[in-house]
Amino acid sequence: MAKTTNEPPVRERLIDSAGALFYAEGIRAISADRIIAAVGTTKATFYRHFPTKDDLVLAYLEVRAELERSGVTAAAAASDPQEALRGVVGVLADTSCQPGFRGCPFINAGAEYADAAHPVRRLVAEQRTWWTTFFRTLAERLGVPSGAAADSAAAQILMLRDGALVAGYLDDPNAIQTQLSKAITAVVTSARADR
Template identity: 50%
Template sequence: MTTAAPARERILGAAMHRFYAEGIRAVSADRLIADAEVSKVTFYRHFRSKDDLVVAYLERLAAAERTEVERRVASEAPGDVLRWYARFLGATTCAPGFRGCPFINAAAEHADPAHPARRVVDAHRRWLHGQAAALVTALGAREPDALAERLLMLRDGAMVAGYVGQAPDQVADALLAAGEAVVRAAIPSAA
């Protein structure tokens, strides 16, 4: 890591790497301070607590996903967006260093629903659900919330399958086939 980047970015960059690779609770503030090459004073000037840094980490991940999904939604047909997302997940979940969904991982480490990290996870999950519901509504779903929840469950399962070692094409193909089957069962005209 270069010391030329602003201190806040170096700290957040260290957290992006370590939290995902090692787990949030396993990484100490001291480890991040050393990685970012900052003092404790500088660390706590930018993040009042490790929890504040965890929130910033999760918000950055959520913003990146929102940006890409919203770009696709604005330029592609709903069915194409859903197919893209399945292929994207297949490629992502099987990439070297993949350790599962960072939001599910954070939720597992922070079981208290009132924890600030958990609130970010829950907000991101609601956003994902809303995006899926809007896409399937555009395809003609009569019960978009139920269908969106099924698609999110498939997404979660694909992430586990990728983490435990299936090949990218297998994950993407299986997710795509399962998603299309679920959509066709709920929206026969989508066939």
């Protein structure tokens, strides 16, 4: 008779445990043995699911990417563009105020993998491209003309987001919502004026 349990599948537990450790202490600082011990599994099981530690890093980042994307997409779903902006800024501010916040997992991973051709860095680049597209669409909804103006606004907003997440880790996370909202509004206002 099959054993029933409420415990998630081992692959999911490996990703969850590794993700918590990677985020708290850094990817390079965590060994496969430490993850195996945290999950309470065997090396054979670990390597059956993830032939290399980098494969596990990619799986962790893919999960984080989906969480980020679904969270901000839902926050931006309001039909009123200003309300959508407030929702997105709120999600970013709330994230940075969470206990144990250690910055953007993609910026952190990018810093640990110097080779731009490495699969981890390519996944980081894909996530940044997603954010740029997301912010371009948001800027256009806020009245920034399509094309170069929206592209420039999106790049600036992405930089503001990056800075806000660093500030959430190093400075006062409670100030992020107000400051980020003001900064994005200034970028959008400037981009609309440059028509």
